[in-house]
Amino acid sequence: xxxxxxxxxxxxxxxxxxxxxxxxxxxxxxxxxxxxxxxxxxxxxxxxxxxxxxxxxxxxxxxxxxxxxxxxxxxxxxxxxxxxxxxxxxxxxxxxxxxxxxxxxxxxxxxxxxxxxxxxxxxxxxxxxxxxxxxxxxxxxxxxxxxxxxxxxxxxxxxxxxxxxxxxxxxxxxxxxxxxxxxxxxxxxxxxxxxxxxxxxxxxxxxxxxxxxxxxxxxxxxxxxxxxxxxxxxxxxxxxxxxxxxxxxxxxxxxxxxxxxxxxxxxxxxxxxxxxxxxxxxxxxxxxxxxxxxxxxxxxxxxxxxxxxxxxxxxx
Amino acid sequence: xxxxxxxxxxxxxxxxxxxxxxxxxxxxxxxxxxxxxxxxxxxxxxxxxxxxxxxxxxxxxxxxxxxxxxxxxxxxxxxxxxxxxxxxxxxxxxxxxxxxxxxxxxxxxxxxxxxxxxxxxxxxxxxxxxxxxxxxxxxxxxxxxxxxxxxxxxxxxxxxxxxxxxxxxxxxxxxxxxxxxxxxxxxxxxxxxxxxxxxxxxxxxxxxxxxxxxxxxxxxxxxxxxxxxxxxxxxxxxxxxxxxxxxxxxxxxxxxxxxxxxxxxxxxxxxxxxxxxxxxxxxxxxxxxxxxxxxxxxxxxxxxxxxxxxxxxxxx
Numbered sequence: 340x341x342x343x344x345x346x347x348x349x350x351x352x353x354x355x356x357x358x359x360x361x362x363x364x365x366x367x368x369x370x371x372x373x374x375x376x377x378x379x380x381x382x383x384x385x386x387x388x389x390x391x392x393x394x395x396x397x398x399x400x401x402x403x404x405x406x407x408x409x410x411x412x413x414x415x416x417x418x419x420x421x422x423x424x425x426x427x428x429x430x431x432x433x434x435x436x437x438x439x440x441x442x443x444x445x446x447x448x449x450x451x452x453x454x455x456x457x458x459x460x461x462x463x464x465x466x467x468x469x470x471x472x473x474x475x476x477x478x479x480x481x482x483x484x485x486x487x488x489x490x491x492x493x494x495x496x497x498x499x500x501x502x503x504x505x506x507x508x509x510x511x512x513x514x515x516x517x518x519x520x521x522x523x524x525x526x527x528x529x530x531x532x533x534x535x536x537x538x539x540x541x542x543x544x545x546x547x548x549x550x551x552x553x554x555x556x557x558x559x560x561x562x563x564x565x566x567x568x569x570x571x572x573x574x575x576x577x578x579x580x581x582x583x584x585x586x587x588x589x590x591x592x593x594x595x596x597x598x599x600x601x602x603x604x605x606x607x608x609x610x611x612x613x614x615x616x617x618x619x620x621x622x623x624x625x626x627x628x629x630x631x632x633x634x635x636x637x638x639x640x641x642x643x644x645x646x647x648x649x650x651x652x653x654x655x
Numbered sequence: 656x657x658x659x660x661x662x663x664x665x666x667x668x669x670x671x672x673x674x675x676x677x678x679x680x681x682x683x684x685x686x687x688x689x690x691x692x693x694x695x696x697x698x699x700x701x702x703x704x705x706x707x708x709x710x711x712x713x714x715x716x717x718x719x720x721x722x723x724x725x726x727x728x729x730x731x732x733x734x735x736x737x738x739x740x741x742x743x744x745x746x747x748x749x750x751x752x753x754x755x756x757x758x759x760x761x762x763x764x765x766x767x768x769x770x771x772x773x774x775x776x777x778x779x780x781x782x783x784x785x786x787x788x789x790x791x792x793x794x795x796x797x798x799x800x801x802x803x804x805x806x807x808x809x810x811x812x813x814x815x816x817x818x819x820x821x822x823x824x825x826x827x828x829x830x831x832x833x834x835x836x837x838x839x840x841x842x843x844x845x846x847x848x849x850x851x852x853x854x855x856x857x858x859x860x861x862x863x864x865x866x867x868x869x870x871x872x873x874x875x876x877x878x879x880x881x882x883x884x885x886x887x888x889x890x891x892x893x894x895x896x897x898x899x900x901x902x903x904x905x906x907x908x909x910x911x912x913x914x915x916x917x918x919x920x921x922x923x924x925x926x927x928x929x930x931x932x933x934x935x936x937x938x939x940x941x942x943x944x945x946x947x948x949x950x951x952x953x954x955x956x957x958x959x960x961x962x963x964x965x966x967x968x969x970x971x
Contacts, residue, residue, distance in 0.1 A: 365877060366802050367728045367861060368698035373689035381773060382684035383789060385742035387780045412683045426701035426787040457697060464703045466782015471742040473699060473789040486682050545683060561681060 345461060348435070352442040358422055358455020369458040371422070377477040380418040384408050388467035392527070393511055398437045399444030400527045401470070406448045408548065409474040410531035411597040415546040416483045417537035418476030422457040426471045428464040452533055482538040486561040489543035489602035495568055495626040496611060498532045498599045500576040501551050505593020506586060515586070521578040529597035536614040537599075540607050547596040552635050552647060554600055559633040562602075568626030571640045588647055591637060602628060661777060664751070668758040674738055674771020685774040687738070693793035696734040700724050704783035708843070709827055714753045715760030716843045717786070722764045724864065725790040726847035727913040731862040732799045733853035734792030736768055741775040744785040768849055798854040802877035805859035805918035811884055811942040812857075812927060814848045814915045816892040817867050821909020822902060831902070837894040845913035852930040853915075856923050863912040868951050868963060870916055875949040878918075884942030887956045904963055907953060918944060 349364055357363055360370045373379060386405050388394040396404075406423065413420050429437070449455055454474070507526025510517035517523055537544060543562065547554045551573065555566050570591065579590055601622075603611050608624065615622040637645040665680055673679055676686045689695060702721050704710040712720075722739070729736050745753070765771055770790070823842025826833035833839055853860060859878065863870045867889065871882050886907065895906055917938075919927050924940065931938040953961040 362801060362803075367864075368696050368732050368734070368799075370799055371695040371697055372796065373695060379687040379689060380684050381687055381740060381791075383740040383742050383774060383787075384776045385744050385778045385785075385787065387744050387778060387782070387785070389781050390779055416684050418684070424697060424699040424789050426699050428701050428703050428785055458699060460700045460787070462701045462703060463706055464782065464785065465705050466703070466780065466785065469701075469703070469744055469780065469782065469785040471699075471701065471776070471787035473740050475697075480688065483684075483686055485678060487678075548683075 348438060349461060352438045353456065356442060356445055356449060356456035358457065360422070361455065361457050364458065369424070371457065374477050376480070378480040378483065380413060380416045380476040380478055380483055381473065382409060382412040383471060383473040384412070385469065385471040387469050394467060396527060398440030399447070402441040402444030403448045403528055405470050405472050406445060407529045407531045408597060409472050410452055410533055411529060411546040411548070413474060413476040414532040414535065415544050415599055416476070416478065418478045418483060420452055420454045420474065420476045420533060422455050423472055423474040424457050425459040427459065428462045428469040430465070430468070431463050433468070479538065484537045484541050484544040486543055486545055486558055489558055489562040489564055489628050490604065491564055491628055491630045493542055493602040493604050493628045494608055494624050495555070495566060495628065496601045496603050496622050496624050497547070497551070497574065498535065498620050498622050499530065500574045500579065501547065501596055501598060502579045502590020502593060503576050504529070504595025504597070505589050506579055506582055508595065509589070515582055517578065519578065521576065526595055529595065531597060532599045532620055535599065535618045535620050537601070540610045540614060541601040541603050543602040545600050547598045547600050548594055550592045550594045551596065551600065552592050552637065555635050558600065558602060559635060563631040563633055564628045565631055565634045565636065566626060566628050567636045567638060569640060570637050570645055572623065572625045574621070574623040592647055664754060665777060668754045669772065672758060672761055672765060672772035674773065676738070677771070677773050680774065685740070687773065690793050694796040694799065696729060696732050696792040696794055696799055697789065698725055698728040699787060699789040700728070701785065701787040703785050710783060712843060714756030715763070718757040718760030719764045719844055721786050721788050722761060723845045723847045724913060725788050726768055726849050727845060727862040727864070729790060729792040730848040730851065731860050731915055732792070732794065734794045734799060736770045736790065736792045736849060738771050738773040739788055739790040740773050742787045743775065744778045744780040746781070746784070747779050749784070795854065800853045800857050800860040802859055802861055802874055805874055805878040805880055805944050806920065807880055807944055807946045809858055809918040809920050809944045810924055810940050811871070811882060811944065812917045812919050812938050812940050813863070813890065814851065814936050814938050815846065816890045816895065817863065817912055817914060818895045818906025818909060819892050820845070820911025820913070821905050822895055822898055824911065825905070831898060833894065835894060837892065842911055845911065847913060848915045848936055851915065851934045851936050853917070856926045856930060857917040857919055859918040861916050863914045863916050864910055866908045866910045867912065867916065868908050868953065871951050874916065874918060875951060879947040879949055880944040881947055881950045881952065882942060882944050883952045883954060885956060886953050886961055888939065888941045890937070890939040908963060
């Protein structure tokens with residue numbers, strides 16, 4: 340019997356990604372024996388061409404970004420990644436080289452982050468490429484970091500550098516020079532902070548996907564706290580500094596950083612430093628939570644409040 | 656702080672659907688304590704407007720179909736549904752009434768099938784509405800029905816009636832009269848056969864989503880067996896019979912039935928009958944598996960082979 344094109348496409352490109360329980364992607368469902376004595380952590384994200392990535396982005400980077408934005412959500416929980424399911428809707432004229440590149444990108448990051456494909460669905464679409472990925476990780480029961488849990492007095496820390504994602508998008512659109520390509524790389528290929536020990540250290544956390552100020556606002560609302568951060572302490576990459584002061588607000592409010600934003604009690608900041616060195620992930624203290632009402636204050640080093648014209652990114 | 660529109664939309668329409676572990680959809684990930692001593696069964700399906708449903712289908716029926724096509728995959732495994740994650744990508748001008756209707760449909764079927772929302776993502780899209788759903792169910796370890804497992808001599812059984820889905824789509828496009836609306840209803844709202852006891856009864860199984868002949872072909876390939884079915888034994892609804900003999904082939908090869916197609920050893924057909932009566936789900940024996948090579952033969956009652964012009968549905 341001749342296999343229909345859909346199934347041979349799956350066999351050629353996606354079957355090599357399949358891991359334990361995936362039944363070689365020859366079935367309609369996957370089987371998963373949950374790791375004994377662990378709590379599962381699950382999250383799903385969608386990515387649409389023209390919204391979350393550029394239609395002409397290299398297919399391997401699209402695959403890696405799809406996996407990495409979900410890995411970033413697991414990282415914010417302090418979870419160990421396990422496996423994922425994925426749906427891929429593509430226009431009928433999508434060339435086979437696109438699928439080959441997309442799968443090659445996933446294979447690279449599967450090896451890097453220790454996850455395997457469990458299942459999914461491929462369909463056609465009359466619109467742009469639309470992707471979704473559901474990832475499964477695990478934690479010791481009761482230890483997942485959540486948005487809820489920060490206390491007044493907790494310090495505010497971030498990993499890595501902030502703002503490269505939004506500047507990379509501006510560079511892609513020709514609105515900003517990016518001579519080294521560093522910013523565009525950061526937009527296209529986030530670095531999920533998987534492996535940073537957070538249990539017993541952070542009181543709350545979130546990954547910065549909608550913009551530092553907006554995501555900090557999520558922590559404020561969840562905990563009924565005010566947050567005060569010092570703009571000059573927000574870590575910027577050399578490339579972001581080179582963009583100059585006109586782009587400073589964009590760095591604070593733009594999306595796509597996929598760094599971690601953490602609430603850490605002062606008594607545990609040393610432990611965070613140790614965990615960060617162990618994981619090889621830079622961390623920077625940028626402010627502190629205070630009693631509510633929920634509000635984000637961004638101050639200059641002088642203490643003067645900075646008025647932001649844009650709070651962050653919403654899809655509607 | 657004023658919530659961005661995306662988050663208030665989630666709060667109004669999707670938060671009421673959230674179940675245990677969903678953290679009220681206020682977080683980026685969900686927590687799931689797997690049922691003790693059970694194996695998880697996971698599957699994901701995507702649905703795109705204009706491909707899997709009609710753009711002007713009532714929003715509540717779109718939500719219910721999205722959930723039900725995934726429930727159908729769980730039903731084919733003999734799994735108990737537990738919870739689901741969902742991604743929803745909609746054009747920017749999608750009215751709030753659409754979200755309200757979509758969520759109301761999900762609420763109806765959550766109650767009916769005993770599942771709750773665990774998490775997901777909402778985004779905008781410049782294309783048609785694109786949905787994906789990942790569902791999680793569970794079975795006693797080692798008892799999930801798979802495509803693999805059928806033996807020569809096993810009987811071929813189906814639940815319900817076959818072909819209503821494809822005829823309903825033809826009716827929606829004005830190519831077929833549907834005076835009672837029965838066929839269109841069957842296309843829009845599949846009946847996942849959740850609750851039919853299959854463990855210890857079926858040796859293999861699949862749900863009929865791509866068309867009876869094509870899905871039977873999947874079972875043949877998985878097991879290296881030939882399948883022989885008698886066209887006249889394939890159960891048709893009154894409405895499908897009324898469509899006349901010109902539509903008979905469409906019934907055998909069209910998609911969207913979401914009935915179960917099962918391999919059952921003859922010694923267990925009585926047990927299947929008992930399980931079917933208990934669940935209130937009609938089952939019909941339509942043929943038998945033979946030694947390979949993998950092939951689907953459709954015969955008339957006279958024994959003459961029926962030549963089909965179309966094997967089933969592929970998205971590529």
